[in-house]
Each structure stands twice: as structure tokens, then as C-alpha cells.
Amino acid sequence: xxPPATEVLAxxxxxxxxxxxxxxxxxxxxxxxxxxxxxxxxxxxxxxxALSALGIAIGVAAIVAVLGLSASSKAGLLAEINRLGTNxxxxxxxxxxxxxxxxxxxxxxAMIARIGPVTQTSYTGTVTGDVYRxxxxxxxxxxGLGIEAASLGLPRTVGAKVKKGTYLNAATASQxxxxxxxxxxxxxxxxxxYPGERIWLDGQWFYVTGILSPSVLAPQIDTSVLVxxxxxxxxxxFDGHPSTIYVRAYTTQVTAVHAVLADTANPQAPNxxxxxxxxxxxxxxxxxxxxxxxxxxxxxxxxxxxGAVGVANIMVISVLERRSEIGLRRALGATRSHIRIxxxxxxxxxxxxxxxxxxxxxxxxxATYATAKxxxxxxxxxxxxxxxxxxxxxxxxxxxxxxxxxxxxxxxxALRTV
Amino acid sequence: MTAPFSWPVLEMASVVKxxxxxxxxxxxxxxxxxxxxxxxxxxxxPSGSGKTTLLHVMGTLDRPTSGSVRITGLDVELMSERQLAxxxxxRIGFVFQNFYLAEHESxxxxxxxxLLYSGVGTADRRRAAAEALERVGLAHRARFDPTRxxxxxxxxxxxxxxxxxxxxxxxxxxxxxxxxxxxGISIVALLEELNEAGATIVVITHDQSxxxxxxxxxxxxxxxxxxxxxxxxxxxxxxxxxR
Numbered sequence: 001x002x003p004p005a006t007e008v009l010a011x012x013x014x015x016x017x018x019x020x021x022x023x024x025x026x027x028x029x030x031x032x033x034x035x036x037x038x039x040x041x042x043x044x045x046x047x048x049x050a051l052s053a054l055g056i057a058i059g060v061a062a063i064v065a066v067l068g069l070s071a072s073s074k075a076g077l078l079a080e081i082n083r084l085g086t087n088x089x090x091x092x093x094x095x096x097x098x099x100x101x102x103x104x105x106x107x108x109x110a111m112i113a114r115i116g117p118v119t120q121t122s123y124t125g126t127v128t129g130d131v132y133r134x135x136x137x138x139x140x141x142x143x144g145l146g147i148e149a150a151s152l153g154l155p156r157t158v159g160a161k162v163k164k165g166t167y168l169n170a171a172t173a174s175q176x177x178x179x180x181x182x183x184x185x186x187x188x189x190x191x192x193x194y195p196g197e198r199i200w201l202d203g204q205w206f207y208v209t210g211i212l213s214p215s216v217l218a219p220q221i222d223t224s225v226l227v228x229x230x231x232x233x234x235x236x237x238f239d240g241h242p243s244t245i246y247v248r249a250y251t252t253q254v255t256a257v258h259a260v261l262a263d264t265a266n267p268q269a270p271n272x273x274x275x276x277x278x279x280x281x282x283x284x285x286x287x288x289x290x291x292x293x294x295x296x297x298x299x300x301x302x303x304x305x306x307g308a309v310g311v312a313n314i315m316v317i318s319v320l321e322r323r324s325e326i327g328l329r330r331a332l333g334a335t336r337s338h339i340r341i342x343x344x345x346x347x348x349x350x351x352x353x354x355x356x357x358x359x360x361x362x363x364x365x366x367a368t369y370a371t372a373k374x375x376x377x378x379x380x381x382x383x384x385x386x387x388x389x390x391x392x393x394x395x396x397x398x399x400x401x402x403x404x405x406x407x408x409x410x411x412x413x414a415l416r417t418v
Numbered sequence: 419m420t421a422p423f424s425w426p427v428l429e430m431a432s433v434v435k436x437x438x439x440x441x442x443x444x445x446x447x448x449x450x451x452x453x454x455x456x457x458x459x460x461x462x463x464p465s466g467s468g469k470t471t472l473l474h475v476m477g478t479l480d481r482p483t484s485g486s487v488r489i490t491g492l493d494v495e496l497m498s499e500r501q502l503a504x505x506x507x508x509r510i511g512f513v514f515q516n517f518y519l520a521e522h523e524s525x526x527x528x529x530x531x532x533l534l535y536s537g538v539g540t541a542d543r544r545r546a547a548a549e550a551l552e553r554v555g556l557a558h559r560a561r562f563d564p565t566r567x568x569x570x571x572x573x574x575x576x577x578x579x580x581x582x583x584x585x586x587x588x589x590x591x592x593x594x595x596x597x598x599x600x601x602g603i604s605i606v607a608l609l610e611e612l613n614e615a616g617a618t619i620v621v622i623t624h625d626q627s628x629x630x631x632x633x634x635x636x637x638x639x640x641x642x643x644x645x646x647x648x649x650x651x652x653x654x655x656x657x658x659x660x661r
Contacts, residue, residue, distance in 0.1 A: 026504045027537030037534070044522050328518040331479060332579075333507020333535035335500050411479040415514070 026335055029342075038345040041318070049350055052314040055307025056354030056394065057361065060387040062300035064362025067383035072366055076375030078283065080216055084159040086279040087254050088217050091245040091265050094274040102272035103241045108265040109151070112245060115264060117253035122157035123242040124221070125149040127232050129202030131225050133188050137200070143187040147201060148224040149232035150179075157246045158218040165193035165210035173228025176235050178206040182214040183222040201225065202236050217278045218246065307354065308394040315347050315402035319409075326406055327414030340407035347399020348392055355391025359384045426488075427586045427618050428453040428476060433485035435471050435641075445471040446482065447641040453587065453620060458613035459648075460629035461622045463638030469622045470591065472638065476620065477510055477589050478502045490586045507535040511580030513590035517572045519564040525575050526551065526560040532579035543582075550578040553615070554608060570601035574608060581617060588612075588619045594628055606631050 029037070042049045091112065093102045105111075113121045127147040130139070154160075155167055167179055178201065180190060188199060190208060198205045206227065215221050232238035245265065249257040254277070262273040319326070326339055334342075363379050370377045428451070435446035445468045453459065463469050474480040475487060478494055487494040490509055494502065506512075511532070519528050529547035530540075538546070551557050554574040559567055564575060573593060580588050590609070594602030606621075606628055613619050621632060629635050637645035 025537070026500045027507070027535060029534070030540070033534065033540060040520060040522060044520075324516065324518055325520070328512075328514070329535075330503070331477065331506060331512040331514075332532060333503050333505075335503040335535075337500075338503075338535060412474045415474075415479070 029338060034341065034345055035349070037342055038349050041322075041342070041346045042350060045314075045318070048314055052307070052310035053350050053354030053357065055310040056304065056351050056391050057307075057358035059300050059302075059304030059307050060355045060358025060391055061361035061365065062303055062358075063297060063390070064359050064379065064383045064387045065365040066296040066300060067386075068362060068366030068377075068379040069369055071378040071380045071383070072370035072375045073373070075378045076370070076373060079376065081279045081282050084217050084279070085248070085251070086277075087249050087251040088158065088278055089247045089249065089254065089258055089261060090218070090276045090278055091247060091261055092274045092276070093241075093243045094272050096269070096272055102266075102269065104243065104245065104273065105266055105268075106240050106242070109242055109245050111264050111267075112247055112261065115249075115257055115260060117250040117257055118247055119250065120153060120157045120248040121245060122151045122154040123245040124151070124154065124224075124226070125229065125232070125238060125241055126243045127202075127227070127236050127238045129236055131184070131188070131202075132200040133190075135200045143184075144223060145184045145187060146224050147178075147232070147236065148221070148226050149229045149238055150226040151229065154221070154226070154246070155212060157248055158215050158221065160215035160218070160221060161213040163211045163213045164191070165208070167210050167212075168226065168228050172209060172231075174230035174234065175228070176201075176204060176206045176231055177209050177227070179210040179212060179226045180208060181212055181222040181224045181226070184225050185211045199225070201227070204235060206235075216282070220244070304390060304394060307351075308398045311347055311351050311354075311395060312398035312402065314350070315343065315399050316405070318346075319343065319402045319406045322406075323409065323414045326409055327411050327416075330411035330414060336407040339409075340403045343403035343406045344396060344399045347402065348395035351391045351395025351398065352388070355388050358391070359387050362387065426452045426454050427490050428620075429486075429488040430476070431486045433475060433482045433487060435468075435475060435480070436483045445641050446475065448485070449641070449643055451636065451643065451646075453618060455586070455618050456613070456616060457634060458610065458619045458632055459621070459634035459636060460632040461620060461636045461638060462626065462629035463624065465624055467638040468641040469624070469638055471641075473589055473591050473620075473622050476587075477512060478506055503535070507537075508583060509586040511583065511585040511588040513573070513576050513580045513588065513593050515592040515595040517564075517576045517596070519572055519575060521563065521565050523564075524560065525556065525562050525564060525567065528564060528575055529578045529582050532582035536583055538583075546582050547578070550582040551575075553581065553612065554578045568601075569597050570604060573597060573601075573605050577605075577608065577612070581612065586618060588617055590619060590621045592623055592625075593621060594623065594625060599627075602628060603631075 093104045096102045109121050109123045112118060125148065127149055129147050130142045131145040131147060150168065152168060152170065152173060155162055168177065178199065180188065185191065190197065190211065193208060193210065197208045199208060212221065227236070229240065233240055247257065247261065258275060258277065261275045262270040265273050329339060362383070366379055367377045430449055430451045433446050433449045434444070437443040437445055449472065461469055461472060471480070475482050478489065481494065489505060492505065497505065520531070526544060526547050529550050530543040533543045533546060548557065548560060551560055554577055556571060556574050556578065559571060564572055594605050597605060609619050609621065621628065623629055635647045636643055
């Protein structure tokens with residue numbers, strides 16, 4: 001019994017002064033020790049810990065997947081737009097001052113083609129008339145399809161592919177021959193080109209020579225049946241005025257071309273001309289799409305909240321069950337703050353474990369879906385960082401009250417054997 | 419042989435503990451008790467005599483209503499809650515009737531936990547734990563889980579945990595209460611052995627046969643000390659209080 005003897009003798013000489021000083025120092029737990037102690041608490045009740053972490057995992061997974069999928073789909077759309085080119089401008093006939101549909105001059109395409117940086121022009125003209133599979137179809141079943149007179153370079157300019165058959169050529173452009181947009185073909189029930197295949201256009205038969213793939217930049221073509229300008233004039237009483245002109249320019253000059261298009265297309269009434277840039281509109285649309293995600297993010301947040309309640313629940317029960325452990329730790333010299341930080345760490349650890357599982361699940365879901373769709377896999381840092389942060393914060397909040405309760409418990413009560 | 423008994427590790431002077439209920443319960447009624455370094459004593463009494471309250475007050479787990487308690491000369495009344503916790507971490511060891519071992523930790527880790535709050539590093543804790551296990555004769559069980567060892571061995575682990583930091587005083591609350599009598603005797607023998615090696619140990623028990631084996635017996639009834647064998651033998655030589 002030698003060690004403390006001298007010190008004790010010293011304190012006995014001036015006991016009050018000695019005792020008033022913090023003769024014994026309170027030690028903090030090392031982080032590694034704290035984590036070991038907290039992990040021990042979780043390991044002791046593995047199943048319950050796993051179940052309550054599951055709630056957090058589901059919530060975080062939902063949030064990560066929603067953000068990841070929307071980012072990936074946007075990346076996919078932008079890649080598609082880039083592939084199709086951002087140098088397409090569309091000139092359409094607008095409205096006159098009096099609200100009537102304006103007409104573009106017949107010379108407009110040729111005039112636009114003379115603008116220096118313009119590389120391609122194609123155009124369509126709206127033809128009045130309905131489209132039917134055969135004359136036997138009830139006339140009110142128009143399928144919402146329209147007829148467009150189209151110039152020969154149209155698919156190349158708008159970046160649409162000919163899926164089946166052939167497009168119009170110089171010969172067929174003057175004959176009762178047509179090409180179907182992707183949606184038009186689907187609505188008419190035509191997916192193959194057979195020799196002699198024909199449809200009923202405004203009271204006469206037109207032969208189908210081709211079907212186009214969906215066009216991302218010019219979706220109005222999808223719901224149209226395309227015929228040659230000559231044929232439209234000959235068979236469908238078309239007046240020959242173009243209504244939409246598709247213009248490709250050098251990418252660096254798009255803005256400059258945009259500025260002069262209206263004046264060039266209709267020098268007499270430039271205000272009657274609308275000019276748009278479909279790629280820009282699509283990018284804006286891609287951004288706007290994420291607004292829809294609000295609902296799913298909300299659902300994820302609800303799942304997280306339920307997870308938080310689960311964590312709080314297991315921690316409260318844990319404090320009740322572990323009374324004797326708390327008492328023992330206090331007897332071993334744990335302060336209230338030691339107990340508090342232990343339970344808080346446990347709750348945070350539980351929640352963060354759930355969060356990490358959730359992030360992994362969300363990333364896997366995003367990767368699977370994006371790969372299937374052919375998109376680039378994009379998981380924004382906001383998604384996984386936010387998921388992790390949310391899990392940590394939820395753990396701390398959910399663990400706070402149980403931790404305070406555990407710390408408040410007097411050691412004598414904690415040690416009482418019932 | 420007088421040297422080990424030279425300085426007091428625990429001094430209680432007219433300690434009163436009243437539990438505020440209706441009517442108030444006087445659990446400790448002016449208790450005076452001094453335990454000197456190197457002593458091994460039993461506090462014995464029937465249930466309800468205030469033994470457990472006395473243990474809590476001795477161990478600084480509870481504060482007295484009045485009177486003074488000094489541990490190794492430090493006045494408990496003057497110390498904050500945090501300081502008392504640190505005092506327990508470094509100078510007081512506890513042994514409980516129910517052992518209170520962590521089932522999912524090895525025996526060695528359980529013993530090392532005795533130093534958890536004393537600021538000793540992990541490696542040093544383990545080293546001290548291995549040494550303490552050796553002292554209680556359980557070095558060969560170090561890697562076992564507490565669920566795989568017998569009750570007597572569990573209590574030895576708990577004793578090793580109490581001793582691992584070489585505290586000034588060890589307080590054992592009914593250490594044989596959950597054990598059969600043969601195992602109980604072996605635990606008492608271990609406590610005697612550790613005492614001879616220098617540990618100061620207070621055993622609280624209701625069991626007369628356990629108390630009878632120890633050199634000093636303090637008898638409690640209704641919150642008062644009614645007999646203290648060392649007081650009876652105070653004038654006598656120390657030898658006869660030891661078996």
C-alpha cells in the first residue's frame with residue numbers, strides 16, 4: 001500500500017485546499033475507445049439495430065436514387081442533344097398583328113440559305129387535310145395527325161433517321177407518295193413497308209415509302225405524314241408557302257444567325273416570324289424536369305423521419321434495458337458526459353451505418369437504371385453527401401433525448417437490483 | 419505489522435443519510451467508520467440495515483445528507499460530480515453481486531474496462547488487465563466470453579476489474595450472494611489473498627459465515643453501527659483479529 005501514502009499525508013495537512021483543487025482529472029475517452037464502446041452496445045442487439053438502421057437506409061436510398069436518376073437522365077438528355085447538335089434553329093410562321101396565322105414567303109428558304117454561316121436549310125409547309133388508314137375509317141378518328149409538305153433534306157437537317165424504307169426523293173416528291181413520322185406510323189398501325197402499302201390522305205390514296213425514327217429536336221414531325229411539295233400542290237391544294245424552316249448554322253455563329261433570321265425570312269414583316277432554338281428549349285426542359293422530383297424527395301424524407309423514430313425508439317428502450325450497464329460505468333468512473341456521449345455516438349453510428357447502406361443501394365439503383373437507359377451514371381455529391389449528412393444529423397437528434405436520460409440517471413438508481 | 423494500517427483511506431464522521439419520503443427514511447444514522455490502508459473488513463447486517471446505502475456513500479455514488487466522508491483524505495463534500503467520477507475511476511474499485519460483465523466482450527476486455535475512464539491508453543489497459551487476471555488466477559480465461567465461464571470465475575473477473583487500476587479501496591457488495599457456498603468460500607479466500615498482497619477491501623454481506631472469516635467485522639442494524647470488532651480489540655494487539 002505504498003503508492004498514494006505520501007500524497008495522502010500531504011493532503012491531510014491541508015485537506016481543504018487540497019480537496020478544493022481538482023486533484024483528480026477527468027479524462028475524455030479516446031475516439032477509438034468511444035467507437036469501440038458504442039459499437040459494443042450495437043453488437044449486443046444486432047437484429048434490433050439492423051432493423052432500425054433499415055428505416056434510415058430506405059430513406060437515404062430513396063433520396064440518393066431520386067437525385068441520381070434525375071441527374072443521370074438529364075445527363076443522358078444533354079448527351080443526346082449534343083449528339084444531335086446545338087446548332088439547329090427553327091423559323092416558324094408566327095401571327096400577324098391581328099391574330100391571323102402569318103405566312104412565310106415562298107422564297108424564305110432560299111433567302112435564308114444565302115446567309116453566310118448557314119450550312120443547311122430544310123422546310124415544311126402545313127397542308128390542310130386529314131389522315132386515315134383507309135377510306136372506311138370514321139372521319140372523326142383523325143388520330144391528331146397532320147399532313148406536311150416537306151423538302152428533300154429534312155431528315156438530315158433535323159437529325160432524324162429513316163427507320164424503314166426510304167425518304168422522298170426528287171422523283172417521288174411529285175407523286176402521291178408519303179413518309180410517316182414515328183408517332184404517325186404507330187397511330188396508323190404501320191410498322192413495316194410492304195409494296196403497295198397506302199393510306200388515305202384527304203380523299204385519295206398515297207403510297208407509303210418510309211417511316212422515320214422519333215425526332216428529338218423537331219418532335220412536330222413525329223405526328224405528321226410527309227409528302228413532297230410538288231405532290232402537295234398537285235393533289236392536296238397546297239399553296240406552297242413554307243410554315244417551318246429548319247436551319248443549321250456553324251455552331252459558333254448560331255447567335256449571329258439567330259439575330260438576322262426573322263429579317264431574312266420575311267423582310268416585309270419580320271415581326272410575323274418566330275425563331276426558336278430547340279436544343280436550348282430542351283436544356284431548359286431538362287432542368288425543369290427535376291421539379292417533379294420534389295414529390296419523391298418528400299417521400300424519401302418521410303421514410304427518413306420514420307427511420308429517425310425507429311432509432312429514437314431503440315435508443316430509449318436501450319437506456320431502460322441497460323440501467324445496470326450505466327450504473328456499472330458510473331461506478332467505474334464515467335461522468336455524466338461520458339454516458340451521454342456514449343449513447344449519442346451509438347445512435348449516430350446506427351444511423352450513419354443505415355445511411356451508408358442507403359447510399360450504396362441508391363447508387364446501385366441509379367447505376368442499374370441509367371445503364372439500362374444508356375445514360376451516363378451521375379450521382380451528384382449533393383445526393384450522397386446530403387444522404388450521409390442527413391443520416392448523421394437524424395442519428396444525433398434521435399439519440400439526444402435517450403442520451404440525456406441515460407446521463408441523468410443517478411448511479412444508485414441505475415445499480416438497484418429489482 | 420503496524421505499517422499497513424498507518425493511514426486511513428476512508429473516513430466517515432457522523433454520516434447521516436435520509437431518504438426524502440413520507441415518512442422520511444433514515445438509512446444511515448450518525449455512522450462513524452475509518453478504514454485504514456491494508457484492511458480487510460466485513461460490513462454485516464440484515465437486509466434493510468443500511469448496508470447498501472453505506473456502500474453507495476462510501477463509493478461516492480451518493481452523497482450523505484450530513485456528516486463528512488473522506489476518501490484518501492479528500493473531502494467528498496468539496497468535490498464536484500465530475501471530480502467524484504474521476505475519483506472513482508482512479509481510487510475506488512467496485513465488485514457487485516451480479517458481476518455486471520459485458521457478454522459480448524472477452525474476459526480480458528471486461529477487466530480492461532476497469533481502466534476505461536482513468537485516462538490509460540488501450541495497450542496499457544490490456545497489459546494491466548492481463549496482470550490483474552493473473553492475480554485472480556484466471557490468466558488462462560483471458561480470451562473467453564464471460565458467458566462461457568462459471569459463476570465463480572465471473573466473480574473473479576469482476577474482482578480483477580475492480581483491482582486493475584490498483585485503487586486505494588475496493589468495495590464489494592455481496593460478492594458471494596449469487597454463488598454456492600463452496601464457490602463463495604473460494605472468493606473470500608481470493609479476497610484474503612489479495613488483501614495480503616496489499617489491497618484494502620470492504621466486503622458488504624448479510625452472510626454471517628462470510629463475515630466471520632474476515633479479520634474485522636462491522637455490524638449494522640437500522641442504519642447504525644452496533645458493533646465493530648476492531649473497536650473491541652482496539653487496545654489489543656492486532657494479531658488476534660487476524661485468523
